Amino acid sequence: MRAEKRRQLERAGWAIGDAGDFLELSAEERRFVDVKLALADGLRRRRERLGLTQSAMADRLGSSQSRVAKMEAAHRSVSTDLLLKSLFRLGASPADVARLLTTKARTYAA
């Protein structure tokens, strides 16, 4: 469970030390990452629900396929600004976003 989540974080480019357990992340960093993962996940589900490929979605967002892939991976090079703007462009409301935060966040809480 923890190992799997750690893998997910590392794939997202968080470069958590090999020796250093990812619990080195401070509470606020963990929460921030939680939020990003929740938004990223919501974005992917929304795209799939719309039956779009990453490229199609990139067009719709005025972005590129590679950036969409990174958004969905919650890569550290994507900001929450980008995630939020993308969600909103796909029709999400602030309430939808709030729901993502409450239902998805803290999945890998220590």
Added chain:
Amino acid sequence: MRAEKRRQLERAGWAIGDAGDFLELSAEERRFVDVKLALADGLRRRRERLGLTQSAMADRLGSSQSRVAKMEAAHRSVSTDLLLKSLFRLGASPADVARLLTTKARTYAA
């Protein structure tokens, strides 16, 4: 009501055209601004609840007074990343953030 909200946005540096009514903002832009205003407001209330000045809070956040002022004004030079990280550093949880979004967002909805 609308005029007041517009003033708030302009103070925040959104430079909405004089002629162009702020309704020119697209739906997703409005939602994004809503979210920023909600987070900014939550941050200010949290600071006041803690009885901190902007300078004291800046120290705690590792930032500067001017930046805190801009955060609270939801100035366009501050990202939601910064707002979220700041809220979390002050002890907020993702659920708290979600609450901010549902109770505060869409205040000036058309």
Added chain:
DNA sequence: TGTGCGTATGTCAGATCAGACATAGAATGG
């Protein structure tokens, strides 16, 4: 009036993020 304290605004150099492109990997169908 002027002094002090808190807040707001303008600007800048360095840091981070954006979209784009190339390319690699994974999965499916022939």
Added chain:
DNA sequence: CCATTCTATGTCTGATCTGACATACGCACA
């Protein structure tokens, strides 16, 4: 096996954000 299609990763250049500093504003209260 090879194509095709979709997704993932690395890297570049220009754009945006960050903390800091200076300075202005607002409001008390002597």
